[in-house]
Amino acid sequence: MDVVATLASQRAVVIFSKSTCCMSHAIKRLFYEQGVSPAIVEIDQNMYGKDIEWALARLGCSPTVPAVFVGGKFVGTANTVMTLHLNGSLKRLLKEAGALLHVGTCIYRVQRLTSPKLTINTKYPSNTKNKTSTY
Numbered sequence: 001m002d003v004v005a006t007l008a009s010q011r012a013v014v015i016f017s018k019s020t021c022c023m024s025h026a027i028k029r030l031f032y033e034q035g036v037s038p039a040i041v042e043i044d045q046n047m048y049g050k051d052i053e054w055a056l057a058r059l060g061c062s063p064t065v066p067a068v069f070v071g072g073k074f075v076g077t078a079n080t081v082m083t084l085h086l087n088g089s090l091k092r093l094l095k096e097a098g099a100l101l102h103v104g105t106c107i108y109r110v111q112r113l114t115s116p117k118l119t120i121n122t123k124y125p126s127n128t129k130n131k132t133s134t135y
Contacts, residue, residue, distance in 0.1 A: 003048060004055040008069035012099035013038035016056060016067040019045060023078040024066040030085060036099045071097035 008014045013031060017024035019042045031038045043049035043056075043065065056064040061077055068075045070093050075081060084090040094100045 003052060004059065005072075007039070007041055007052075008074070009072040011039040012036075012071060012097040013094070014041065014069040015039070016041045016043055016052065016061075016065055016069075018043060018065045021065050023063075027066040027068065027078055027081055030081070034091070034094060034100070036094060038099075070094065070099065 004016070007016075013036050015024070015028055015031065015038045017028065017040055028038070028040060041052065043052045046052060053064050056067050059067075059074055061067045061074075063077060066078055066081075068077070068081050075084065075093065081090065084093065091100070
């Protein structure tokens with residue numbers, strides 16, 4: 001369990017996942033769409049994966065993945081995370097852990113088109129204009 005606690009405390013959001021698990025993919029996507037950049041531990045690709053999975057089971061993770069930690073604390077698996085998201089509590093937890101971007105921060109989405117052009121969409125807070133630049 002020390003390995004899980006150490007890994008979980010390294011970033012504001014840590015997700016223990018399996019690369020072949022569709023629920024893990026959905027939870028990772030949810031966090032990315034919230035503007036969070038979580039640390040992802042793919043236990044099926046980690047040499048200590050079996051030990052990590054055993055430690056997660058001992059913490060009460062059933063199923064063992066995806067297991068989400070926010071601010072170093074175990075939040076839950078997919079059902080719990082989705083419930084928190086739907087009732088609005090997840091965003092509060094993410095803010096408290098410092099995992100969300102600040103209001104004044106611009107979010108850049110770089111998109112490669114089929115042509116050699118590069119398009120950058122800049123999203124600003126709601127009180128200013130969005131900007132698209134093509135190079």
